[in-house]
Amino acid sequence: MDCLESLEDCELEHQAIVVDNASTDGTVAAVRERFPSVELIADHGNRGFAYANNLALDVACGEHLLFLNPDTVVPRDALSACLHELESQPDVGMLGCKLVQPDGSLDHAAKRGFPTPLSSLYHFIGLTRVFPRSPRLAQYTAGHVDPDQTAQVDAVNGAFMLVRRQALEQVGPMDEEYWLYMEDLDWCYRFWQAGWAVLYWPGATVVHVKGGSATKHRAWRTNHAFHRGMWLFYRKHYLRATPFPVTVAVFAGIWIKLGFSALSSWVSRSRAGSASIGA
Secondary structure, three states: HHHHHHHOOOOOOOOOOOEEEEEOOOHHHHHHHHHOOEEEEEEOOOOHHHHHEEEEEHHOOOOOOEEOOOOOOOOHHHHHHHHHHHHHOOOOEEEEEEOOOOOOOEEEEEEEOOOOHHHHHHHOOOOOHHHOOOOOOOOHOOOEEEEEEEOEEEOOOOOOOEEEEEHHHOOOOOOOOOOOOOOOHHHHHHHHHHOOOOEEEEEEEEEOOOHHHHHHOOOHHHHEEEHHHHHHHHHEEEEEEEEHHHHHHHHHEEEEHHHHHHHHHHHHHHHHHHHHHHH
C-alpha cells in the first residue's frame, strides 16, 4: 500500500495498473477500497513475475511504461525527473534509478552486469566482495560504476524499469519462461541486442524494501526459481557459443549451488523458528 500511496503524490498524470497474483491476504479488496482509480487485474494463479507484468502491458496505453515492484516507495518528483532524463537520451530504451534499502544503504542490484560464467563464479566464491570496484572481478554487480554516477550498464533491477514504448514494441514483452528472478536481466539483454541502451541514473532515489527477511531464508520454490532462472539465462544467451565442457561445469555448478543454498535456508529457518519458540 505504501507504493500506491507514494504514487498518489506523483505530479505526472498517469495510469496505475496493479496485477495481483492470487493473493489470499485481502490485498484485492484493500486496493479496490483504498485506490478506486487503480486498474486492478486479479489473476487466479501465480504464474510468475514476467507473466504478471505482461498482463499489465496488455492494458497499458502510455508512451512510457514504468515497471514497479510493490515493495517500493517513490518520491513525488522522481518519475518526472526520470522521464525527463530518458527523453533527453534518444538511444536509451530503458532507465533504472538509484535504489536504496529502508536504512538508506544502496541496493547493489540497482545496476548489474550480465551473469557470464566467469562473473558469476567470481561473485559466488566471494571475489566480488573482496574486490568490489574491480571491472573484472565485480562485473556481476557492475562494481566499477560509481552508484552516484550516471552510466550505461548491462542491466537494471526489475523493481524499477522505465521503458520507452518504441523500444518495447521492438524488443517484445518479458519472457514468461522465467517464473521469478532473471527475467529483468533477460529483458535488458534483449534491449541491448535490439540496439537500445540501458541506463543507470542516480538522479532519482527510490526505496526498495526487497521483501524484508524473505530474501535471507528463501523458500524452496523461490530458491529453485532463482537457480532455474540462472540456467535459463545461460541456455538462452550463452549455450551456443560456449564449449561443451564449460556448459557441463555451469550446469553442475548451478544445481550444486542450489543444494547448498537450500540447505542453508533450511538451517536458517530452523534456527529462527527455534529462537521464536525459546522466546
